[in-house]
Amino acid sequence: xxxxxxxxxxxxxxxxxxxxxxxxxxxxxxxxxxxxxxxxxxxxxxxxxxxxxxxxxxxxxxxxxxxxxxxxxxxxxxxxxxxxxxxxxxxxxxxxxxxxxxxxxxxxxxxxxxxxxxxxxxxxxxxxxxxxxxxxxxxxxxxxxxxxxxxxxxxxxxxxxxxxxxxxxxxxxxxxxxxxxxxxxxxxxxxxxxxxxxxxxxxxxxxxxxxxxxxxxxxxxxxxxxxxxxxxxxxxxxxxxxxxxxxxxxxxxxxxxxxxxxxxxxxxxxxxxxxxxxxxxxxxxxxxxxxxxxxxxxxxxxxxxxxxxxxxxxxxxxxxxxxxxxxxxxxxxxxxxxxxxxxxxxxxxxxxxxxxxxxxxxxxxxxxxxxxxxxxxxxxxxxxxxxxxxxxxxxxxxxxxxxxxxxxxxxxxxxxxxxxxxxxxxxxxxxxxxxxxxxxxxxxxxxxxxxxxxxxxxxxxxxxxxxxxxxxxxxxxxxxxxxxxxxxxxxxxxxxxxxxxxxxxxxxxxxxxxxxxxxxxxxxxxxxxxxxxxxxxxxxxxxxxxxxxxxxxxxxxxxxxxxxx
Amino acid sequence: xxxxxxxxxxxxxxxxxxxxxxxxxxxxxxxxxxxxxxxxxxxxxxxxxxxxxxxxxxxxxxxxxxxxxxxxxxxxxxxxxxxxxxxxxxxxxxxxxxxxxxxxxxxxxxxxxxxxxxxxxxxxxxxxxxxxxxxxxxxxxxxxxxxxxxxxxxxxxxxxxxxxxxxxxxxxxxxxxxxxxxxxxxxxxxxxxxxxxxxxxxxxxxxxxx
Numbered sequence: 001x002x003x004x005x006x007x008x009x010x011x012x013x014x015x016x017x018x019x020x021x022x023x024x025x026x027x028x029x030x031x032x033x034x035x036x037x038x039x040x041x042x043x044x045x046x047x048x049x050x051x052x053x054x055x056x057x058x059x060x061x062x063x064x065x066x067x068x069x070x071x072x073x074x075x076x077x078x079x080x081x082x083x084x085x086x087x088x089x090x091x092x093x094x095x096x097x098x099x100x101x102x103x104x105x106x107x108x109x110x111x112x113x114x115x116x117x118x119x120x121x122x123x124x125x126x127x128x129x130x131x132x133x134x135x136x137x138x139x140x141x142x143x144x145x146x147x148x149x150x151x152x153x154x155x156x157x158x159x160x161x162x163x164x165x166x167x168x169x170x171x172x173x174x175x176x177x178x179x180x181x182x183x184x185x186x187x188x189x190x191x192x193x194x195x196x197x198x199x200x201x202x203x204x205x206x207x208x209x210x211x212x213x214x215x216x217x218x219x220x221x222x223x224x225x226x227x228x229x230x231x232x233x234x235x236x237x238x239x240x241x242x243x244x245x246x247x248x249x250x251x252x253x254x255x256x257x258x259x260x261x262x263x264x265x266x267x268x269x270x271x272x273x274x275x276x277x278x279x280x281x282x283x284x285x286x287x288x289x290x291x292x293x294x295x296x297x298x299x300x301x302x303x304x305x306x307x308x309x310x311x312x313x314x315x316x317x318x319x320x321x322x323x324x325x326x327x328x329x330x331x332x333x334x335x336x337x338x339x340x341x342x343x344x345x346x347x348x349x350x351x352x353x354x355x356x357x358x359x360x361x362x363x364x365x366x367x368x369x370x371x372x373x374x375x376x377x378x379x380x381x382x383x384x385x386x387x388x389x390x391x392x393x394x395x396x397x398x399x400x401x402x403x404x405x406x407x408x409x410x411x412x413x414x415x416x417x418x419x420x421x422x423x424x425x426x427x428x429x430x431x432x433x434x435x436x437x438x439x440x441x442x443x444x445x446x447x448x449x450x451x452x453x454x455x456x457x458x459x460x461x462x463x464x465x466x467x468x469x470x471x472x473x474x475x476x477x478x479x480x481x482x483x484x485x486x487x488x489x490x491x492x493x494x495x496x497x498x499x500x501x502x503x504x505x506x507x508x509x510x511x512x513x514x515x516x517x518x519x520x521x522x523x524x525x526x527x528x529x530x531x532x533x534x535x536x537x538x539x540x541x542x543x544x545x546x547x548x549x550x551x552x553x554x555x556x557x558x559x560x561x562x563x564x565x
Numbered sequence: 566x567x568x569x570x571x572x573x574x575x576x577x578x579x580x581x582x583x584x585x586x587x588x589x590x591x592x593x594x595x596x597x598x599x600x601x602x603x604x605x606x607x608x609x610x611x612x613x614x615x616x617x618x619x620x621x622x623x624x625x626x627x628x629x630x631x632x633x634x635x636x637x638x639x640x641x642x643x644x645x646x647x648x649x650x651x652x653x654x655x656x657x658x659x660x661x662x663x664x665x666x667x668x669x670x671x672x673x674x675x676x677x678x679x680x681x682x683x684x685x686x687x688x689x690x691x692x693x694x695x696x697x698x699x700x701x702x703x704x705x706x707x708x709x710x711x712x713x714x715x716x717x718x719x720x721x722x723x724x725x726x727x728x729x730x731x732x733x734x735x736x737x738x739x740x741x742x743x744x745x746x747x748x749x750x751x752x753x754x755x756x757x758x759x760x761x762x763x764x765x766x767x768x769x770x771x772x773x774x775x
Contacts (some may be wrong), residue, residue, distance in 0.1 A: 026630060095697065100757035101726045103700055104622070104670070107629040107661045107717045115757040120725055167722070204674070324631060484645050485605035486680075522677070522696075525607045532650075532677055534695045558725045559677070 021478055022490045022518040023535045025096060025121060025558045028071075028080020031060075032537060033518050035476030035494030036227050036437070036455060038468065040501075040511055041068030042550030043146035043171040044081050045074055046200035048468050055377035056345065056397035057466050064321065064351040066298060066312060069252045069273060070218070070227055075201050075285070076354035076367065082174045082197070084229075086137045086189050086218050089129045089565040096121035098145050119144035119168045119560055129565040133332055137191065138177035144170040149551035150206060153417050154198070156239040162196045168228055171198045171206070176214075186220040201358050202367060202406065203419040204504040204549050205283050210234040223258040227251045228383075228481055235283050244281030247413045250274065256298070260420045267300040277351055285355040288318065288368075292353050306331070314352065320366075321347030333468070336384040345375040349405065360412065366423040373402040373426065391442040399432045402426045405465045406503045417549060431461035449480040464508075469500040471513065486531075488522040493540075504548040514541045529564035566695065594632040600728040602750070603645050610643045611774045614750065618763035618767020620657055626761050630659040630670070635767065649680040655765075665716045673699045676750075680734055696752050699722045703754040728761075 026086050026111040029047075031039040037051040050059040061077040068078035098118040106114065125139035147168045154162075154169050163173035176193025195211040216229040227252035235244040254271035263269055276291040296314030303309075311314060311324035315423035327341030329419040349368060358365040376399050407425035411418040437455040442448075456473045476494035483489070517540045522533040537556040546553050567698045617636040622629065635656030644650040659726070678694020695775050702720035711720040730752035738745045750765040 087768045095725070097725055099727065101724050102719050103698070103724055103726050104626055104629045104659070104758060105756050106719045107663060107665065107667075108625060109716060110665065110758070112758070114719075117719065118726075118757075195570060198769050293685040418645050486607065486645070523644065523677075524604075526604045527607060534677070543622055556693075557753075559697070559727070 011251065012415075013335055017293070021287040021463045021480060022492050022520045023533060023536075023558070023560070024455075025145065025535070025537060025556060026081055026123070027083040027085070027186055029537045030080070033492055034327045035478075035492060035496070035516070036453060037474065038470040038496065038499045040095045040499060040546040040551050042200050042207065043147065043198070044143040044548065045079060045171045045198060046077070048547065048551070050468070050470050052474060053379075053394060053396055053437055055343070055433065055435075055492045056400050057403045057431055057468075058350055058460075059468070062350045063323075063345070064294075064314075064353060065323065066254065066296060068267070068269060069254055069271070071354055072364045073250070073275070073351075074197075075199050076351050079468030081143075082172045082195065084174075084176065084190065084191060084193075084214075086178070086180060087125065087127050087139070089127045089135065090562055091124070091126040091565075092560060094121065094123040094141075094558060094560040095302060096145075096535075098554040098556050099112055100554065116148050117168075118554065119147050119170070120163075120166075121145055121238065121556075126468045127565075129502070133181050133183045134179065135182065135417070137178075137189075138553075140164060140175045142166070142170050142173040144168040144553040145554070145556055147171055149545065150417060150549055153415050154206060154208070157237045159238060160234065162208055162210070164196070169198075172196065186219070186221050188217075188221075190217045191215070198548070200547070201285070202358050202365055202424065203421060205419045208236060209325050210236075215218075225254045225256070234282070236317070237282070242282040244279065245281040246280075246283050247278040249276050257298075265302050271296055282379065284359050285367075286359070287356040288356040290317065292318075294352050309384075311407040314353065318356075319348040319352035321345075321349065321352055330426060333387065337382070339378070339381045341381075342376070342378045344377075346372060348372050360419055360421050362434070363421045365421055369426045371402050371426055371428075373400060373404060375400040375403075388443050391439065393436070393438040395437075398435070402428065402429045403431050403466070406467060411506055414473045419421040419549075420504060426514060427462055427465050429462060431459065431463075431466070433457055433459040447482055448483065450474070450477075464502050467501070467503055469502060471499045473497050486526065488520065488524060489520075490520040492516075492518040501548055509545070509548050511544060511546050512542070514544075516541045531560070531562045533562075567668060588768075606640050606643050606645050612744075612771050613774060614639045614641065614771035615768045616653065616655070616767050616769035618748075620659075621764045621766070623762040623764055625759060626763065627642060628662055629651070629760045630661055633659050634656050635674075635734065635765065639769070644679060647682050649682075649690075650678070651680060651694075652677050661717060663716055666705050666710050667720065668703045668705050669716050670700050670702045670717075670720055673774045675699075676752075678730070678732070680732075688736055690736070692732040692734055694730060696730050696754070698726055698728065698754060700726075724757055726754050726761075728752055742773040744773075746771070 024030045024033055030370050031047050032051040040048040048059045049061050055165040071080050097120045100115055101118045102114055121143050123141035127137040128135050147170050151169055161167045164175050171255050173196040176191045177269035178189055178191030180189030180400040192213050192215040197209045198206040200206055211231050211233050214231045219226045231245040231248040252273040253270055256269045257267040259261055279285050283518050293316055294314055298312045302310045306329040311325045313322045323345045325341055325343035327339055330338040332338050356368050377396055381394045405425050405427050407422045408420050409422040411420050435457040441454040442450045453476045474496050479491045481489045495515050499511045501509040516538050520533055520535040520536050521530055535558045539555055543552045543554045604723050619632055619670050620635050621632050633654045635657035639647050639653035641651040655674045657672045661667055676694055676696045678692050680690045680692040682690050701723050710718055712718045730750050732748055732750040734748055736746040737745055746769055748767055758759040
């Protein structure tokens with residue numbers, strides 16, 4: 001396969017022995033350690049994650065792509081959390097806390113109110129080594145972080161503590177077990193479990209869902225991947241005496257271009273994603289006609305070594321979505337590269353598998369908008385490597401017409417929490433943006449790796465109709481040390497300028513710009529496959545609410561002990 | 566006064582360590598300079614220990630809980646040529662200073678860290694790491710603890726907090742596979758509204774397994 005310059009540049013940089021950066025608290029929350037955009041966290045099951053330079057007004061997880069086929073569909077987002085992807089053969093224990101519990105400070109009389117309760121993280125799991133290809137896995141994981149703000153409201157909605165343990169009403173609590181079979185041609189698994197989940201929706205409320213059970217089967221045979229999940233979901237709002245259930249089957253079949261195919265000029269992959277639901281009682285969302293079939297095809301055409309065209313196209317009776325790009329690597333000296341390209345995303349919905357309606361009391365919120373959106377982005381990337389230095393930059397211009405927005409008709413007040421109603425709508429004008437990023441990488445053998453990056457974006461158009469006005473600029477530094485080849489210290493220091501939620505609260509919610517420092521310390525025992533890691537997340541930053549009706553983004557510590565087989 | 570005692574004890578033990586003999590058991594990381602890859606040192610030696618001593622709250626915490634005894638166990642393993650990894654697990658029972666509905670607070674503390682055998686302070690060994698303290702209060706019989714309004718109310722539930730620590734490991738005697746020494750640990754829990762500082766001083770007996 002002929003690689004694009006970006007791929008080559010990345011590969012060149014990765015020739016520096018790679019060791020991971022700061023660890024996220026759980027898979028799918030990698031956005032919490034990123035600094036190159038606007039990442040506003042409402043909790044482990046919801047975040048607005050927009051990379052500066054990606055173009056468009058939407059966040060990354062709102063856009064459906066084939067790469068996210070095995071992510072979870074949480075309302076209209078493809079989420080990596082909670083992940084049902086079996087982990088590699090190992091046994092692990094992870095625990096953490098939002099720092100700032102009282103402990104013995106609570107034995108000191110105080111005239112002032114004590115700080116709010118802090119909440120933990122706990123995970124334990126095992127995936128056995130394979131025996132004649134067969135293996136077993138089991139995992140219990142629960143993230144209580146971000147669960148404090150609407151605690152009192154959420155307590156009244158559900159029957160019990162809505163978790164496998166504890167009384168913090170965590171935003172997810174998952175337990176599963178299963179088995180699998182792996183050989184050189186096949187990787188297959190079946191996993192079943194019980195899950196408690198709170199999903200953040202268009203109305204800015206958290207909806208509890210109890211999966212009892214959820215079963216997911218996967219099979220990868222050569223270059224064909226099949227996924228099938230069954231979910232028996234229970235919905236409830238005890239305070240309103242509401243109860244409902246949803247039986248759902250969802251999954252996908254995906255054929256990916258294999259190695260032989262990748263040698264050709266034309267590469268074709270294709271698949272089908274689907275879901276079908278059966279609702280009874282009070283369910284707070286609806287999927288039109290109770291089903292969605294989403295056939296899609298991916299094409300890559302490389303008529304010349306330096307010219308690459310990609311397209312992904314999907315269509316069904318209700319929606320269509322196309323994502324395409326063309327890019328050209330300009331001939332340059334060996335250590336240098338310049339790429340120019342243009343990309344386009346057009347479609348009726350960013351996620352054609354998502355539900356089509358939400359209900360707030362007697363009100364119906366239409367989650368689909370007439371017409372279509374179109375995003376066009378042109379970009380140029382420059383990259384050069386000199387000895388142990390790599391530097392580069394990227395500039396882009398983008399314009400989006402028909403961007404999705406929310407036409408707010410009003411808010412309802414429930415126990416001083418405000419939920420909006422209205423309908424998903426479109427901005428029938430062009431929103432335009434210009435972005436610029438520059439970066440510098442430096443490394444020394446396998447011991448040290450440094451990255452500095454700064455980015456800027458200017459958006460013009462009807463900014464107040466955007467769900468989120470993203471940050472205008474960021475500065476990010478990362479430094480990774482690998483001491484004696486066995487002890488890793490990964491740092492990340494970053495600054496993001498102000499971001500603003502425009503439509504999800506009566507008054508816009510401004511998330512002030514701030515500095516963040518994340519760090520991971522990790523003892524490695526390569527010969528034994530053992531690691532002990534401790535990670536501090538979002539040090540330095542003020543603890544603020546980043547998403548309307550979300551909880552404070554607090555300083556967190558997570559430690560992990562893992563033995564790989 | 567307590568601090569003075571601790572200081573004197575520490576100084577006397579420091580003096581004692583000056584006479585400590587370095588034997589094969591002095592360090593679980595016996596020098597193997599022929600092995601060049603630092604990863605090869607890991608677990609080349611391994612020791613288990615039991616430990617007991619006293620915990621002294623510092624700063625504002627003096628008005629919260631009384632000094633208390635602790636006991637526990639630990640492991641120490643070779644990590645690099647000049648550093649050992651260790652884990653300790655201790656139990657202690659804190660009694661509140663103020664009059665509360667609590668008899669006391671059970672604390673389980675787990676620590677993970679590295680000991681550096683720095684030449685210029687030898688035979689003292691300097692260590693640092695993270696601590697995780699789990700607490701659960703014992704409520705007086707017949708009392709009902711209110712989470713929000715009672716002094717120590719949050720301790721009626723399971724509470725966990727993390728922190729960091731530095732320690733001085735002072736080997737005193739090394740006899741065959743056994744070592745007796747003293748650990749002095751300064752730890753800070755990341756609590757609010759203020760951080761919680763404590764000094765732990767304890768004797769340990771360690772046996773090298775391999």
